[in-house]
Amino acid sequence: MLRPRSPENVPPLVRFIPLFCANVIPLYGVIQLGWQPDMLILLYVVELLFVLLLAGVKALFAAQPPKEEESDLVTVSNATLSDTRGSVTAVSWLPPIYPRNIPFALGVVQHILWLAVAFTIILSTVIEPLGVLQQPAFWAAIVGILIGHLGETATQYFGARDYERVSVYGVLEPPARHGFLLVMLLVVLGGLLETGFGGLIALAILVGVKILTDWATYQTEAVTEMGRFRGWLAGPGMRDSAVDPTTPVSIPDGELTARIPANQRAVLLTAVFRSIPKSLQKHLPLAGMAWIVVLITVGEALSALQFQLITLGLIVGALVFGTVIETVRWYVRYGGMEYQRRGDHLVAFDRFFETPQWVTPINEIRNVEVASDRLSDRLTETRTFSMTSGWSDDDADRTIGPTAAPEQAVETFALPIATTEVEPIRRIRAAVSLFIPLGALAGTLVVIGRPSPPIQALLFLFFAYPAVVAVSQTMWKGAYS
DSSP: OOOOOOOTTSOHHHHHHHHHHHHHHHHHHHHHSOOOHHHHHHHHHHHHHHHHHHHHHHHTTOOBOOOGGGOSSOOOSSOTTTTOOOOBOSSTTSOOBOGGGHHHHHHHHHHHHHHHHHHHHHHTTTOOHHHHHTOHHHHHHHHHHHHHHHHHIIIIIIITTGGGSOBHHHHHHHHHHHHHHHHHHHHHHHHHHTSHHHHHHHHHHHHHHHHHHHHHHHHTTTOSOOOHHHHHHHOSTTTOOOOOTTOOOOOOSSOEEEEEEOOHHHHHHHHHHHHHHHHHHHHHHHHHHHHHHHHHHHGGGSOHHHHHHHHHHHHHHHHHHHHHHHHHHHHHHHTTEEEEEETTEEEEEETTTTEEEEEEEGGGEEEEEEOTTOHHHHHHTOEEEEEEESOGGGOEEEEEEEESOHHHHHHHTTOOOSOOOOOOOOHHHHHHHHHHHHHHHHHHHHHHTSSSOOHHHHHIIIIIHHHHHHHHHHHHHHTTO
16 A cells, blocks of 8 residues: 655654555445455455565665575575676666566565465455456556555655665565465465354454554664564564675786686577576476466366467466576676686676676685586587685685686686596487477377366476476486586
């Protein structure tokens, strides 16, 4: 709901009154005006999912670096771009976008789909979504909710420059936690919602908890001490300052004596070859969750042809969208890399963001190997080096390349490695690792293409086939070792 920015001398409780009324009025409408409880429940669900989606967009601009201890439900693990330094300004009237926040923003889609599946399963026996979706009043309320949240984002998050004081966790954690709480409440209150008087009690509890979550979030900016439960609902907000894990790297004072850029053709091929199996493993299950929501909510109203077209669209969309997204992320992370020799240091400089990503003394480079499992390096006659830099607690795994001048890289950075040649690939094992997933995919698509495909085939494709791809990918890597 719209939360206008009021003068600081107005008590917080008074400023919260409009938000309180916005939450109570729908309950009054159910009790006194004969509004359908189904509409109120579905409105809360749709509002939550939209707020979470909007938070994913806002997270791109969160300027404060994230702290792992702020995380509870929204996490990424060594995702591409999560350690990238720098920022980019897309348009002059918006603040900079931080690449390190992109994995979090993309992860919101998965979180929304998980919540949508949970809400659909829980509410499928409680409400009739088709009946609610056909009511003009429902869509009018949805438009009002969207306008309110968009207006608040424009005036508060961007207009009041909240993005400068909040981390990606501070943006995403509150709606994610509210979604988790709403799922738990609906599980507990599901039985009451099916009865008359009990349904009113359940709705009153839902509205009360909604007011509590809004109040907790509303107080985040001004209150530094909160109870444990209210603090959990409010999320990290702006109450914590973070130690930036992506603090700017200082370029050494030594003279720049050599530059070895990453071969962009090899980077692009690596991105594509890496993204296809990753899309099959990661994005097909997401399409499966969307398919479950469609099946339960509107499946009965669709013809067999319409349902097949929607299913095919979800499969193709997941593969195309997933491959494109993963390819772009990898290319943005590594396509602009340039490896420089400055004095006795190696500097990994990102030309896209005009920012050094890491620096290491030459004499601290060890455990250097040629990455032999990259098909793109073999096709483009480039090489990628993996290595360890630093000692003790400061050591880190790094890569150099892909470069079209591997011998020059070895000489320039004094890499302790005897040869830049790669071992020959085991062709039979590689062929088997490709045949298994391609054969399984072709057979499954043939079954799905029939007039009345068995639901087991669709469930296999969405949720079991990614495991087949993972096993085959392990076999493919073994063909290089």
